[in-house]
Amino acid sequence: MDPITIFIVATLMMLANGGVLGLMHKDLPVSLQPCAETWRIATLLLAGSAVLYAVQYELPLGLVSPMANGMVMLGCTGYWRALRQFDGAPDRWWMWLPALAGIGGVLWFAGVQPDTPSRILLLSGVVAFVLMAGTLQLVRGGTGERARSRKALAGLFFLVGLFVLFRAGYFLVRKVGPSFDITGEGAWINTASPLVTALLPVVGTTAFLFMCSQRIGRQWELAAATDYLTGLANRRTLLAEGESRFATARRGGAHLALALVDVDHFKAINDGHGHEVGDKALQHVARQLQATARGLDFVARHGGEEFVVLLDLGQHGDAQAAGERLRLAVAGTPFTADGASLTITISAGVALQADGDTTLDQLLRRADEALYAAKRSGRNRVELAGG
Ligand SMILES: Nc1nc2c(ncn2[C@@H]2O[C@H](COP(=O)(O)OP(=O)(O)OP(=O)(O)O)[C@@H](O)[C@H]2O)c(=O)[nH]1
Numbered sequence: 001m002d003p004i005t006i007f008i009v010a011t012l013m014m015l016a017n018g019g020v021l022g023l024m025h026k027d028l029p030v031s032l033q034p035c036a037e038t039w040r041i042a043t044l045l046l047a048g049s050a051v052l053y054a055v056q057y058e059l060p061l062g063l064v065s066p067m068a069n070g071m072v073m074l075g076c077t078g079y080w081r082a083l084r085q086f087d088g089a090p091d092r093w094w095m096w097l098p099a100l101a102g103i104g105g106v107l108w109f110a111g112v113q114p115d116t117p118s119r120i121l122l123l124s125g126v127v128a129f130v131l132m133a134g135t136l137q138l139v140r141g142g143t144g145e146r147a148r149s150r151k152a153l154a155g156l157f158f159l160v161g162l163f164v165l166f167r168a169g170y171f172l173v174r175k176v177g178p179s180f181d182i183t184g185e186g187a188w189i190n191t192a193s194p195l196v197t198a199l200l201p202v203v204g205t206t207a208f209l210f211m212c213s214q215r216i217g218r219q220w221e222l223a224a225a226t227d228y229l230t231g232l233a234n235r236r237t238l239l240a241e242g243e244s245r246f247a248t249a250r251r252g253g254a255h256l257a258l259a260l261v262d263v264d265h266f267k268a269i270n271d272g273h274g275h276e277v278g279d280k281a282l283q284h285v286a287r288q289l290q291a292t293a294r295g296l297d298f299v300a301r302h303g304g305e306e307f308v309v310l311l312d313l314g315q316h317g318d319a320q321a322a323g324e325r326l327r328l329a330v331a332g333t334p335f336t337a338d339g340a341s342l343t344i345t346i347s348a349g350v351a352l353q354a355d356g357d358t359t360l361d362q363l364l365r366r367a368d369e370a371l372y373a374a375k376r377s378g379r380n381r382v383e384l385a386g387g
Pocket of ligand 1: 229262263264265266267268270274275276277278279282303304305375379
């Protein structure tokens, strides 16, 4: 295949991939839309540069080269920016400096003082730098995100960056003259160049879309497992964790302990200070419970103003004392929100798994009875359930 045909095929593939990204754009979560938009524009810039290379004989060469080179540099910087946006890194104006300096340089070496080797070297330097920066972003960014698509994209950025450097070295060694034509047939590098550079907008876009879909999957999993208001485990996760601990304790002859916690007079906080302050009060209680949790304690929001702590009592732990620790942590930490300063207290019912308990539900029911007793006895109390 001659280089011009390759440029045309590559352009069509880039446009198709950019188009798919455009169609998907509105279906992506709002948090991913900016990076997808940037990636799409970058892909269109690279497609535009491939078009220019393909039709360069129809236009003045002194115009085509700097325009196409500029689009490549801006497109690659766009990819780098998209990766930073994906990771939530702030936009930085200096990211565009290499591309802008490169555009100035290629204009100079194309129009003012024609020098093809210097132009190629400058273009390659900028593109390789930006691609390596993108590689670093993929390797270092994305806290905890180590999806395979991310590794694949990092490998792709790195390989294309290496190829760009190799290509620059090859042209320098071969002493490229001012009449050099990147679409000229015969030189294998002219066939390889559009093929390798098309990898980013074509294969890279697919990897980027996989990264997005894996991020969405993780977000869904997290949303399904956590309580939106407090960030604690939700009832669904609590029951799964509780049942697993219950079964393990039963098999090992141990006893699971749990505390069912309820905020005292919470309705009065809502009624007196508004629902928003009520929400903040729940977040405050969640933070205190979480901060007091020890070892393998597991804190969850059971629903409404009720929390459950699966207690890790160790060998000779005291369930009542563990409940007291939770109660004192909440009662002892003042809560202020929107000018209101309140003392929030909790009541707790603590239950220990009994030999006769066959389900977690039985344990929860006894904790609930103990909680009811704590409320009846005046609140801000911890009651231990009978076995
Ligand atoms: N702000 C806010 N309020 C909630 C939420 N979930 C439940 N509530 C409110 O919590 C209140 C619970 O009130 P009650 O069950 O009467 O209990 P209480 O006022 O805490 O009284 P005692 O438990 O007897 O001390 C209700 O007014 C619910 O509307 C929530 O997510 N946010």
